[in-house]
Amino acid sequence: MALAMIDETHDPARTSWVPGADAHADFPIQNLPLGVFSREGEDPRGGIAIGNNILDLAALALSGLLEGEAMAAASAAAAPALNAMLALGAGPRQALRRRVSALLATGAPEREQVEPLLVPMAEATMHLPAHVSDYTDFYVGIHHATNIGSLFRPDNPLLPNYKHVPIGYHGRASTIRPSSVPVIRPQGQTKAPDADAPSFGPVKRLDYELELGVWLAAGNDLGTPVPIARASDLVAGITLLNDWSARDVQAWEYQPLGPFLAKNFLTTVSPWIVTMEALAPFRRPQPSRPEGDPQPLPYLWDETDQREGALSLDLEVFLSSAAMREKGLAPMRLSHGPASAMYWTIAQMVAHHASNGCQMQTGDLLGSGTISGPEEGSQGSLMEITRAGKQPVDLPTGETRTFLEDGDELSLTGHFHAENAVSIGFGECRGVVAPARI
Amino acid sequence: MALAMIDETHDPARTSWVPGADAHADFPIQNLPLGVFSREGEDPRGGIAIGNNILDLAALALSGLLEGEAMAAASAAAAPALNAMLALGAGPRQALRRRVSALLATGAPEREQVEPLLVPMAEATMHLPAHVSDYTDFYVGIHHATNIGSLFRPDNPLLPNYKHVPIGYHGRASTIRPSSVPVIRPQGQTKAPDADAPSFGPVKRLDYELELGVWLAAGNDLGTPVPIARASDLVAGITLLNDWSARDVQAWEYQPLGPFLAKNFLTTVSPWIVTMEALAPFRRPQPSRPEGDPQPLPYLWDETDQREGALSLDLEVFLSSAAMREKGLAPMRLSHGPASAMYWTIAQMVAHHASNGCQMQTGDLLGSGTISGPEEGSQGSLMEITRAGKQPVDLPTGETRTFLEDGDELSLTGHFHAENAVSIGFGECRGVVAPARI
Known part of the structure; x- marks a missing residue:
C-alpha cells in the first residue's frame, strides 16, 4: 500500500547464497517473512525465513552486522513475540528487510559471518509470530x-x-x-x-x-x-x-x-x-x-x-x-x-x-x-x-x-x-x- | 462457590479503625475488593478499597507486616495489572484477605504501621484491575x-x-x-x-x-x-x-x-x-x-x-x-x-x-x-x-x-x-x- 515501494529487495535477478533458497516455492530471498521460532531447550525468538532455513534475529542483533533502524528492529525481535518489533513501524521493518536482503544475497561479503546465524527449519518449532491482542x-x-x-x-x-x-x-x-x-x-x-x-x-x-x-x-x-x-x-x-x-x-x-x-x-x-x-x-x-x-x-x-x-x-x-x-x-x-x-x-x-x-x-x-x-x-x-x-x-x-x-x-x-x-x-x-x- | 467459606472476615460485628469505613455503603471491612490505582506521577499498582481509602498493596508488601501466601499475593499485586496476583489462585487471595481484614480491624495493634499505607480515593485514579485477555x-x-x-x-x-x-x-x-x-x-x-x-x-x-x-x-x-x-x-x-x-x-x-x-x-x-x-x-x-x-x-x-x-x-x-x-x-x-x-x-x-x-x-x-x-x-x-x-x-x-x-x-x-x-x-x-x- 502507500508505504511499500518496489525496490532492490524485489529484484528478480537477486539470488541468495543460502543453498536451495532460490528454488524454494515459499521463501526465496524476495520474501523474507517474519516469524518466531525455537530449538529444543531454547527460548522462542524472532527469525526470518530463507529457503529451508531461519535467520536468527536475536543472534543477528548481536553480530555487529547491523546498525540504525535495522539494528533496532532486530533487537526488538529478540523476544518470544514480535509485538514490540512490529510496533516500531514500517521504517525499521523495511530497513531490516533491506539489510537482510543484502546480507543473504549471492556475493555478500558478510556470508561467513551470517552462515552461523542460520537455523535449519527441520530443527525449529514455530510459534505464533505475535501475541494476539484482539x-x-x-x-x-x-x-x-x-x-x-x-x-x-x-x-x-x-x-x-x-x-x-x-x-x-x-x-x-x-x-x-x-x-x-x-x-x-x-x-x-x-x-x-x-x-x-x-x-x-x-x-x-x-x-x-x-x-x-x-x-x-x-x-x-x-x-x-x-x-x-x-x-x-x-x-x-x-x-x-x-x-x-x-x-x-x-x-x-x-x-x-x-x-x-x-x-x-x-x-x-x-x-x-x-x-x-x-x-x-x-x-x-x-x-x-x-x-x-x-x-x-x-x-x-x-x-x-x-x-x-x-x-x-x-x-x-x-x-x-x-x-x-x-x-x-x-x-x-x-x-x-x-x-x-x-x-x-x-x-x-x-x-x-x-x-x-x-x-x-x-x-x-x-x-x-x-x-x-x-x-x-x-x-x-x-x-x-x-x-x-x-x-x-x-x-x-x-x-x-x-x-x-x-x-x-x-x-x-x-x-x-x-x-x-x-x-x-x-x-x-x-x-x-x-x-x-x- | 465451593472455595469461599464464611469466616471471621464476614463477621458483622467486625469494624474498622479506618475513619468512615463502617458507614461506607460499598467498602466496609467485610468487602475488601481488589483494584489498581495510581496517584499523579506514580506507577499504577494494586490496592484494596476500605471506606474512602485504598490500602496500597505494593507498600504493604514492603512493610514487613505480611508473610507466606499473603506476602506472595501482595508482592504479585505490586504491578500495573493484577493478572499475576489472580493467577496465584484462591489460596493466596484468601490469605491476603484474612490478613488485611485483621490489620484493618478495630483494635489491630499494627494500626500505626498500616495508617501510612492508606491512600485517599480522592487522590487516586483508578485503572482496569487486570489486563483483559479475552x-x-x-x-x-x-x-x-x-x-x-x-x-x-x-x-x-x-x-x-x-x-x-x-x-x-x-x-x-x-x-x-x-x-x-x-x-x-x-x-x-x-x-x-x-x-x-x-x-x-x-x-x-x-x-x-x-x-x-x-x-x-x-x-x-x-x-x-x-x-x-x-x-x-x-x-x-x-x-x-x-x-x-x-x-x-x-x-x-x-x-x-x-x-x-x-x-x-x-x-x-x-x-x-x-x-x-x-x-x-x-x-x-x-x-x-x-x-x-x-x-x-x-x-x-x-x-x-x-x-x-x-x-x-x-x-x-x-x-x-x-x-x-x-x-x-x-x-x-x-x-x-x-x-x-x-x-x-x-x-x-x-x-x-x-x-x-x-x-x-x-x-x-x-x-x-x-x-x-x-x-x-x-x-x-x-x-x-x-x-x-x-x-x-x-x-x-x-x-x-x-x-x-x-x-x-x-x-x-x-x-x-x-x-x-x-x-x-x-x-x-x-x-x-x-x-x-x-
Whole structure:
C-alpha cells in the first residue's frame, strides 16, 4: 500500500547464497517473512525465513552486522513475540528487510559471518509470530457469503447490508495457534432439525474455512477513527488462516448473536508474516464492482486503495486421510482459486473496524472470512463443496467425506505470482484432526 | 462457590479503625475488593478499597507486616495489572484477605504501621484491575431477552435455543475501560427502515446495558473442558459492567454474524473486583426453572451450583442530564431490580464457554448480558424502557429521553444484602456522553 515501494529487495535477478533458497516455492530471498521460532531447550525468538532455513534475529542483533533502524528492529525481535518489533513501524521493518536482503544475497561479503546465524527449519518449532491482542473475523468472500446464504435462502442469498457493510464479528484470541497444532475434535451442544431436544457430544460436522489473516503493526487512540487513506499503514503483513468450524454447533447456537463455540475451539495460522513490503509486486486493482452494486460510502472509499487493494494470489486446499497417508498417497486438492474474490479490501476492513472509534492495536489479527471462487472447485469450505453434506467428496482410497474425520489432515497454501517478480508463499498452514477428549 | 467459606472476615460485628469505613455503603471491612490505582506521577499498582481509602498493596508488601501466601499475593499485586496476583489462585487471595481484614480491624495493634499505607480515593485514579485477555458477553438475562425479542417477534420472543444454550458471543477486549472514561459518541453506518440507502454519521440511538462482569483468575488447557463442578474455581470475582450500545448501528449490521461496531466502541466496568470470598454470605439458590422449562444438559448441571449459584444483589441505574447537574438536581433512577433474573449461573456460563475445549485464561472478562427484571421499572436498557424509542422518559427538568444525549451521565450501582451480613457494593460504574469526534 502507500508505504511499500518496489525496490532492490524485489529484484528478480537477486539470488541468495543460502543453498536451495532460490528454488524454494515459499521463501526465496524476495520474501523474507517474519516469524518466531525455537530449538529444543531454547527460548522462542524472532527469525526470518530463507529457503529451508531461519535467520536468527536475536543472534543477528548481536553480530555487529547491523546498525540504525535495522539494528533496532532486530533487537526488538529478540523476544518470544514480535509485538514490540512490529510496533516500531514500517521504517525499521523495511530497513531490516533491506539489510537482510543484502546480507543473504549471492556475493555478500558478510556470508561467513551470517552462515552461523542460520537455523535449519527441520530443527525449529514455530510459534505464533505475535501475541494476539484482539481477533476479528470478517466475511468479505462474496462467493462464500452467496454460497452459504443460498443454502438457507435460494432466491435471496445475500442479506441487504452485505454490499454496504464489511460484515465482521469478534473471535477468540486465546485459541489461535500456529500450523501443526492438532485439531482436537470439539464437543458441543447440537440439535438435529428432527430431534425433540438437543444433545451434547463430539461434533459431527467439523469443517475448515480458507481465509487470509492480517496482522496489525499499529493502532489508533480510543475514539479516533482511522481514515481509509491511512488504514494500510496499520498493516504489518498477512498469513493464511484456517477458521475451523463445527457446523452442527453453529446451526443451533448462532441465533441471535452469531457464531461462538462453533468457531472458538481453534484457529490455525501459518506462522510467517508475509510483510507488506514483500507483497508490493503483487498488488492489483480491486476488481470493479458489478454494474448496479452500490458505491461504498466515503469512509470506505479511497482511489489508491482501489488501484492497489487486491492481491495476485492463488490459494489451494489439500486433504489427506489417515488411510491415504498410510498408503503413501499424495494429498488430494479440494479446491483452488484466486484471492480476488474479496468484495472488500484489507484497508476497507481496517477503516470500517475503527470507524466507530474502536481501538486497534499492535498484534490485532483480522481474518478475511472464507474465500471461495465463483466456480466449482474453488470453494473454501466443505459446507460449500458438499452442499451442506449432501454431495460427498470421493477420496482416492475409495473413502468419502462430507465433513472432516479423525485423522484427516487439512492444509492451506497460497502463492503470489506476478510478471517480473519471483513468486513467494506463506509456508505451512495445516492441522490433523484428533479424536474428541471425552 | 465451593472455595469461599464464611469466616471471621464476614463477621458483622467486625469494624474498622479506618475513619468512615463502617458507614461506607460499598467498602466496609467485610468487602475488601481488589483494584489498581495510581496517584499523579506514580506507577499504577494494586490496592484494596476500605471506606474512602485504598490500602496500597505494593507498600504493604514492603512493610514487613505480611508473610507466606499473603506476602506472595501482595508482592504479585505490586504491578500495573493484577493478572499475576489472580493467577496465584484462591489460596493466596484468601490469605491476603484474612490478613488485611485483621490489620484493618478495630483494635489491630499494627494500626500505626498500616495508617501510612492508606491512600485517599480522592487522590487516586483508578485503572482496569487486570489486563483483559479475552472478553465474552453472554445473554443470561431472560427478561431482557424476552423484552428485546418481543420488539421483533411479539408472539414468540425467545428463540428455541435460549433455554438450552447459555447464549454468548465474543466482544472487544481493547475498548474495556474503568468507570469515568468518557463515552465518545461513536459514528456508524445506519439505515432507517424507510431510507433508500445507508448513511454514515454520529449514532442517534445510544443506549446502555446493565450487566455484571465476571473476572477469571485461572483457565484451562486448550482442548480440555472445565467440568461444571469446578467452573466456579476459575472465578476471581465480579464487577458492574455497562455494555454501551448503538441501537441504530446494531439493527443494520447484526445480520448474519451478530453485533460488532454497535458494541465495541466502549465497555465500562466498575474498577474494583468484588472477590468470590466477599460474596460468600450473599449466595442464594438459583430460582427454580418455571414448570415446563427443559432440564439443562448434564454438562451444565451441578447441584451445588443450583444451591449457591444466584446472588442476593440489588441493581440500580441512574441518569442525569447536563441541565439536571447544572440545576443541582439529583440523578434520576431509571431502573431498580434484583440480579436474580439471570437464567444461567456464572458457573454455567464458564462451563459452557469451555465445553468445546476453548481455552479460558487469567484476566478473561465475561459479561452476563443485560439484566432486566420482569416488571416496569426494572429494565436494564433504554431500548426496553422506551419501547425502542416510542415511549420517552420524562426528566425532572422537563427534558425527555428516548436514547442518551451528549452530556448525559449514566451510572450503575449494585448492593449485596443478606441477613446477618454487612451489605457491600461495587463502587462507581459511570460515564458521561461526549460529542462525536467528526
